[in-house]
Amino acid sequence: MLNDTSTLSRRRFAAGLALGTVAFALPMRAAALTVDQARSLIDKAVGDINAVIGSGKSESAMIGDFERIFAKYADVPVIARSALGPAAKQASKAQMSAFTKAFQGYISRKYGRRFREFIGGTIEVTDAKPVKSYYEVISIARLKGEAPFDLRWHVSDKSGSLRFFNLIIEGVNMLASERAEIGAMLDKHKGDVDALTAALKNT
Amino acid sequence: MQLAIPSLSMPMTRKFVPSVLLCCLVGAGFCGCSRTVDPMATRDPLEPFNRQVHAFNRSVDEFVLRPMAVSAKGNGELAERISDFSANLGKPADIVNNVLQLRLVKAGENVLRFGMNTVFGVGGLFDVATAAGMPENDTDFGETLHVWGFGEGAYLEVPFIGPSTTRDLAGSLVDLAIDPLNHLNRDQVRGATVARLASRIGDRGRYSELVDSVLYESADSYAQARLLYLQNRRYKLGQTADEGNFVDPYEDPYAE
Numbered sequence: 001m002l003n004d005t006s007t008l009s010r011r012r013f014a015a016g017l018a019l020g021t022v023a024f025a026l027p028m029r030a031a032a033l034t035v036d037q038a039r040s041l042i043d044k045a046v047g048d049i050n051a052v053i054g055s056g057k058s059e060s061a062m063i064g065d066f067e068r069i070f071a072k073y074a075d076v077p078v079i080a081r082s083a084l085g086p087a088a089k090q091a092s093k094a095q096m097s098a099f100t101k102a103f104q105g106y107i108s109r110k111y112g113r114r115f116r117e118f119i120g121g122t123i124e125v126t127d128a129k130p131v132k133s134y135y136e137v138i139s140i141a142r143l144k145g146e147a148p149f150d151l152r153w154h155v156s157d158k159s160g161s162l163r164f165f166n167l168i169i170e171g172v173n174m175l176a177s178e179r180a181e182i183g184a185m186l187d188k189h190k191g192d193v194d195a196l197t198a199a200l201k202n203t
Numbered sequence: 204m205q206l207a208i209p210s211l212s213m214p215m216t217r218k219f220v221p222s223v224l225l226c227c228l229v230g231a232g233f234c235g236c237s238r239t240v241d242p243m244a245t246r247d248p249l250e251p252f253n254r255q256v257h258a259f260n261r262s263v264d265e266f267v268l269r270p271m272a273v274s275a276k277g278n279g280e281l282a283e284r285i286s287d288f289s290a291n292l293g294k295p296a297d298i299v300n301n302v303l304q305l306r307l308v309k310a311g312e313n314v315l316r317f318g319m320n321t322v323f324g325v326g327g328l329f330d331v332a333t334a335a336g337m338p339e340n341d342t343d344f345g346e347t348l349h350v351w352g353f354g355e356g357a358y359l360e361v362p363f364i365g366p367s368t369t370r371d372l373a374g375s376l377v378d379l380a381i382d383p384l385n386h387l388n389r390d391q392v393r394g395a396t397v398a399r400l401a402s403r404i405g406d407r408g409r410y411s412e413l414v415d416s417v418l419y420e421s422a423d424s425y426a427q428a429r430l431l432y433l434q435n436r437r438y439k440l441g442q443t444a445d446e447g448n449f450v451d452p453y454e455d456p457y458a459e
Binding site: 075078079081082110113114116117131132133134145147150152154156158159165166168170171172173175176177179180181184185187188203 | 283333339412413416420421422423426427430431434435437438439443448449450451452453454
């Protein structure tokens with residue numbers, strides 16, 4: 001009898017081990033899959049950006065293109081909410097959607113203008129890896145007459161689809177920078193989200 | 204030269220060394236010896252003073268530096284020659300710092316770079332080393348202090364110089380003192396100072412849109428300049444682990 005149980009438990013142990021390995025392997029495979037997806041998302045985004053940089057269009061046309069790229073690949077609602085900070089809690093749904101729309105235009109103009117300096121340059125994705133609860137896709141920007149610089153994209157699928165939610169340029173965190181900036185603008189408008197939204201449209 | 208952090212500033216001249224030294228001593232000194240830092244953390248106990256200096260520096264930029272940079276624009280080739288020449292003049296000091304940091308490979312690379320640019324680049328007017336694919340390896344005594352275990356200290360905005368920290372300002376002062384170029388004759392030293400000043404004006408022109416957007420288009424240019432300087436500096440010193448730069452907008456969307 002004693003022998004039987006031990007056989008059973010050994011068998012159970014083996015089965016458990018096998019199951020455990022499968023259970024362990026599955027998320028590993030899923031993670032590997034998503035890292036590849038995150039990388040290919042940024043590959044596509046970078047391809048679109050490079051096409052705009054090389055298009056030779058006017059600045060306003062380029063900014064329009066960047067807004068479409070930003071809306072397509074970035075998790076704009078979550079970036080906007082995060083930039084707005086604690087005030088997002090008190091804002092109504094309508095206020096949030098108006099703010100998000102204005103924020104999207106503001107970011108596209110601000111960064112789209114900066115991308116003009118990228119004309120003649122290219123961005124190349126070099127690596128991707130899971131970090132904590134998100135994926136970091138690493139790219140290198142090579143600009144004419146400049147030392148190459150490091151551009152990192154933070155990607156998550158928490159919105160339901162894979163999107164980037166932050167950009168790190170030579171260590172400078174875009175989300176942190178926009179939190180400081182939007183926070184300062186909100187202070188200037190005495191905490192009035194509608195006034196901030198109106199101001200963003202002209203910034 | 205990196206794109207992300209332009210010089211919002213002019214180089215230090217010896218004249219106001221005593222005044223900055225005073226600022227440095229008065230300001231909170233070194234503290235802690237932490238190796239990695241929270242990239243989001245900002246230690247700025249002198250903020251009210253710093254903001255006044257920032258307003259002053261902004262005026263200097265608006266009325267002196269920026270107009271000079273704008274009027275010098277169009278001389279792209281000349282600006283690049285001055286920039287390369289000035290960068291080459293900084294190499295002997297970089298080599299001293301590389302040695303003090305015990306980074307001997309980088310010291311060797313910088314010796315080679317300095318030799319190549321001085322000999323084949325017509326006294327440093329042409330950066331042939333970068334064209335040949337050699338790394339730039341810029342450094343300073345602030346980085347040496349970091350390597351020796353000093354923490355960055357408190358954030359400082361220094362008149363005429365711009366964003367710094369107590370550690371980095373102390374480093375700049377030491378850099379002035381240990382610069383091998385000091386052994387040149389007086390006219391040569393004066394020439395080097397002029398080249399460096401001119402190079403800063405060139406840089407101001409080269410990164411004009413970035414500097415303008417930070418200084419004149421931000422709601423709080425002081426906060427933006429501080430964040431840009433600290434995060435970029437920590438990145439260059441290798442202090443930010445990958446996950447350290449993570450802001451999670453999903454978990455904690457209301458966090459400050």
